[in-house]
Amino acid sequence: MKKSREFESDNDVEGSQIEGKERPMTLLEIGQARRKEKMQKAKTRFSGFGAKIKNVFKRIGGAGNTALDAAFAAPEVAKIVGQGVKKEMLTSAENVIEVGKAVGHGVKVGAETGAGLAVEGAIMTGRGVKRGVEAAGAGLEKAGQWLDKKDLEVSEWTDRKYEAMGRWTQEQWQNIQEKGRDVRQGFADGVEKARATYTHFRENRAEAAKQRKLADLRAEMNRSLEAIRWNEARYKEAEEQMQALEGIDNLSEELASASAE
């Protein structure tokens, strides 16, 4: 087989890492490099997205009173978060779990396929590699029946491999999506607990003060705080606040009984 000029120039551009190999290698390497670049782009896209979402949460949580205000402002906490993300990202994301779809979208756009899922992006890039092999066969002005036959075999093998990889990818993706749902649910539960605690306090305190049942109410709030036990620093803060509450209530009770004497 004669060595084509195009092929030599390909070699120059790529600076083939493996020497002494035959033609398809270089084309494959080009495909491989392109795919890597695309995946890298998709990854970068996601990193930016993740950081921005985190900033939204930081803003919601870090703004003191506005945290609780935000929790009360809308009927569903998830909606608040979703709107923050939406505003921040100008995407159609409706809630936090949409981050999963957004990543898929990033991969999709990065891979420049028409497919909607990351898994299909992976398969498509795989086919891109295969097309590279096919193009090599065509570009060599019919290198012979041997190459055609070999190419077909390799194609089938590659298809099978990518099919298996697609299944794996789908599975991984589902796991990630599931985790995303758990994260969102955990956040919603935590904020809901805070809302309930505060509402309960507001609604019951006046009555409790009359009936001298403030200790019961405090104990109930303490049980709510158990929900954030996992976060020691926050728990300490909350515990200090509970002590402040106890000091206030005790004084209130003492004044009431002293003035009744």
Place this chain on the structure above:
Amino acid sequence: MDKNKITQLIQEAKITPELKQELLQMVEQEETLSEETIQKVQKRLASAADAVAQNIADIMVESATDKMNQDMDGLEKDVNDFQAELNKKADAIDLETTRKEM
């Protein structure tokens, strides 16, 4: 009403110095304590308690947000790992394809 006793109770209470100062000023304004003043003090205590309850709720929200951030980090790592693994698998197939092609 025993002003001395009320003053003593306020001074001994486990509350913030700022609140203590504020209450003491309210009490000291009168020679003899009226029921009205006691009510005022009680009202001030109730609003202080409400503010503290709001603090607690805020801490709970912040805590949930902290956890969320951590979970997001974990999720991001999962996705990165997943993409790295995906790349590795794709590379392996590329390589094997090439080898078979040889």
